[in-house]
Structure formats: structure tokens, C-alpha cells
Amino acid sequence: MNEEPTQLLASVRQFGIQLSATPRGARLARLLAVEQLRTWELDAVADAAAQIVAELANNAATHGHVSGRDFQLAMFALPDVLRIEVTDTRAERLPVVCPHGDGESGRGLVLVDALASRGWGVELGPPPRKTVWAQVELAPPGRALS
Template sequence: MRFTSTPRGARLARRLVTQRMDEWGHGYDSALNESVTAIAAELVANAVCHGHVPGRDFQLRLTEARGAVRIEVADTRGERMPDEAEESGPPDALAESGRGLFLVTALAARWGVSPRPAGPGKTVWAECDAMSPAEVAVSS
């Protein structure tokens, strides 16, 4: 789906993710729903704050396949690429920002950045491995 690059667009995207996860059988209070929603919230916030180009929207894609949930957020600002190595270190304890990709790294099984094939910009993606109900019961 496409959203305006505004705080309202980010909020609507986050709500869509948590609702879709519930529709797919991952309840609102499940660990997977909470993790995927938190990752999506960070990625769309980055798209709005750092990837915003006036008059351009960001896109969110959420898919579930082969035991993983994939979140993709595309914006049109290709020159501002997150550095996976740089962003994965712990943030400064007194900093007011800079924790987003650290949180994504902690919650996602893997994440990365790729150029948008259909236009200018980039797609930041993250994947969370979905656990079956049997695996959840064993790990509890």
C-alpha cells in the first residue's frame, strides 16, 4: 500500500500491519505481531523522517511466505541509505534518536537495503521468522 510521507501516514501503516498480522492468525498480543509491528513502525518512521521527498509517498509491503514475515518500506530518496554495519551498534545512551535500526537489528532475523527497481529510491526490508504454535509452546 501507498501512504503519505507524514506522521499520519506512518501511523496508518503501523495500524495496517498489526491488523493484517492478526488476520493472518498472529494475534494482537502475540510476540510475532508485536515484533513485526515494531519493525514496521521504525522503518516507516525512517521513510517519513529521512526518506521524504516533497510530493512523494512511501510504500509498505507485508508478505508471509516460507515461514517468514517480510516487511518492505520503499521511499524515493536513494541518496540516503542506512549503513547496516554502522547502525547495528548500540546507540548512545543520551542520544535523542538513532535507536531505530538498532531495534530492527535486535528484532528481525535479517534486514537490508536494496534499490527500487521501478524508480528512484530504495527499499528497506526486514524479515522475522514465524514460529508455529508447537514451537511457541516448546519455547515457553
């Protein structure tokens, strides 16, 4: 029996960095994400992804901040989706969406929800961490996003 070796059909491009849980760290997360997306030639989703990173990184620096602890930004580009993850060390502070702007926080997550064409969510652990993620659909080769 002649079996051909299994080939990896899709490659995953990855980017990750640890940043200070400060407003400056949140701004740097956005700038680094935009530059990485340019490197990956994902300009079609760069604006949406930059807004998502800005909101999630700002939340990590504002609500997930613990003195002396950083947050992490990770991005994974698969053939059909860009996954953005921001991890902080305040698992007890879960994100809350305030769709009508009534609350003091949560309005940025309304924007994340609108921009994350493949959804968003939260994963807990390992303690004391939580990861807030969002996914943006990528256009297949030869088809532009509308």
C-alpha cells in the same frame, strides 16, 4: 511415464499499501500492519512486526520524505518467515545504525536489528527508490515462538 502435476507447496500471503510520507502515514502503516497480522492469525509476531513497521515507516516519513512522494509498505507471510518492506524515494539516504545512541538518528535501526530474527537490509532501485526490509521468523505449525 506417469507424471503428477507439480503442486505449490507453500502459499504466500501479501499485503501492500501506499501511504503519505508524513508522521500520520507512518502511524497508519503500523496500525494497518497490526490489523493485517491479526487477519493472518500471526499474533505471535505482531508485537515485533509492529515495532519494525513503526521504525521503518517513521524513517521513510522522516529521512525518505520528498515533497509530493509517498512511501510503500509491503508484507509477505511465507510458511516460515514474515518479510516487511518499506520503500521510499530517497535512495541517496541510506539507513545508518548508531548502536551507542551517539548520533542524531539510527537508534531505531538498533531495535529493528534486534527484532528482525532473520535479518534486515536495504535494496536499491529502480531509481530513485530504496527498500528497507526486515524478516521475522514464524513458528512452524504446532510450535510456539519462544
